[in-house]
Amino acid sequence: MTPSSRRKAVVRALAWGSVIGSFPVWFSAFLVVPFLPLSVGERAVLAAVLIGAGEVMFWGAGLVLGAEALARFRPPKVDTGESFRGRRVVVVGATGGLGEAVVRALAREGAEVVLVARDGARLARLAGAYGAAHHTAELAAPQLRDVAARVGPVDHVVCATGVDVRKGLDAHTDQEVELELAVDLAGPIHVARAFLPRLRPGGVIALFGGFGDGTLALPYYSVDVAARAGLAGFCSAVNRELAAEGRAELLCYVGPAPADTAAERPFADLWRRAGSALAPPEKVADFVLAALLARKTKAVMGASTRLLLLLQALAPPLADLVIARRIGPHLRHAFGASGRASD
The missing domain is CATH 1.10.287 (Helix Hairpins)
Structure with missing residues (x-):
């Protein structure tokens, strides 16, 4: 403490x-x-x-x-230029669209940022822009443990990795199923295992999940939903372990809104028709920073998404109807034939 x-x-x-x-x-x-x-x-x-x-x-x-x-319900201010001063934060997946936005926000708020990504050339350029330490690594347990050992004690970790394969289950290839489970489930687990022993008291590891809180099962996202649900359950189980051991560290499952990144931009019209316009990456990044400061165990972005989750919890048949009538047709039109993948 x-x-x-x-x-x-x-x-x-x-x-x-x-x-x-x-x-x-x-x-x-x-x-x-x-x-x-x-x-x-x-x-x-x-x-x-x-x-x-x-x-x-x-x-x-x-x-x-x-x-x-009241302070518990009031989001922390993350636009002061000082909110992360003196804190050391590792960003895994730093060269992705949301990962880079998180890096910019942390640098703006005075954090000492350590960048981790698999693309060494892009990583070096990004690290040079912010004078940040950087390490090239895949989402593999041995490489992540080696990076964590070299980095040493940290206050927070943000794992901003992810891949989506958007198609019907029968259209998935074996390789696509293995890729989604490796990147969306096994990868964040390896990140948590590598950095949790290095986390300072009271630190938080934020693991990016998918749309919603891990329980929102959208059609044509079946394997992605399975991975995200597993990640949400993993976070809950580890947090209960930490509480049982009297530790103040936490894992936070982050459900960001669909963001205006290179990976998501091709689907902007789809999300708009489904009632969820793309959010600026900067807004998503600030949401993540606020979740770290508030020490949340689950952070879901978007009022409409939280409303749908509440409806799902209180009246599952009604939520099924909303998804089938409001969202399902748009997803079927976009992904029902051949589907698309993005990361």
Whole structure:
């Protein structure tokens, strides 16, 4: 636990103690004072003091706890130029469209950024632009462990890798199935295994998933959905392990909105017809930074996506109907014949 989190825990404990302690103070004015061997005037003064003290204890602590509760719902500011000052952050998949946007946002916010990607030439150019350390590696366990050992302690890790094969299940090749599972599921697991031992107390590893929270099963994304659902479950299981061990580190499953990147731009009209316009990569990057600072275990971008997830949780048949009638026809038109792949 960091010094800051310890201070917050002490303040929180004192505030709750004040709330609980206010009740006996307040009730003593009615249950104890009337029976004391004092004059009527003295009892009235003492009762007023106790009632006032109880009110101050209760409402003063309530303000502290209320401010903390509100802060949990207020997204952290990530446009100050200082929000990641003094933090060391590794970005895996740094040369991808979203990965590069995350790198730019972190550099803007003062982070010490370490870049990891498989394309050595593009990686070197990007690292040179920001004066950042960089390491070339595939999403393979031995290479990632070697990079993690060379990098040393870090505050955060962002794994911005991913590949989509958008077609019907029967149109998938064996190689495409293996690629999606390797990049979208096994790869992030290897990243977490390599860097979790290097994570400083309170650090967060953000693993990019797909559209939604890992449970939103869109047609023509079947293998992708399987990989993302597995990744979401992996994050939940590891977070419970860390909690059981009393550790403050976290994994965060990130469900970004479809972004205006080279990989997603060909499908801009499709997403617009389905009701979800492409988001600027910079907006997605800021969303990821806010999720790190807020220490979220799951961060899903887009109000319409979160509404669909809520509908799926409360009324699955109705969600099936919405997807079948609203989204399904567009996806079938785009991917139902031969399908397309992007990374």
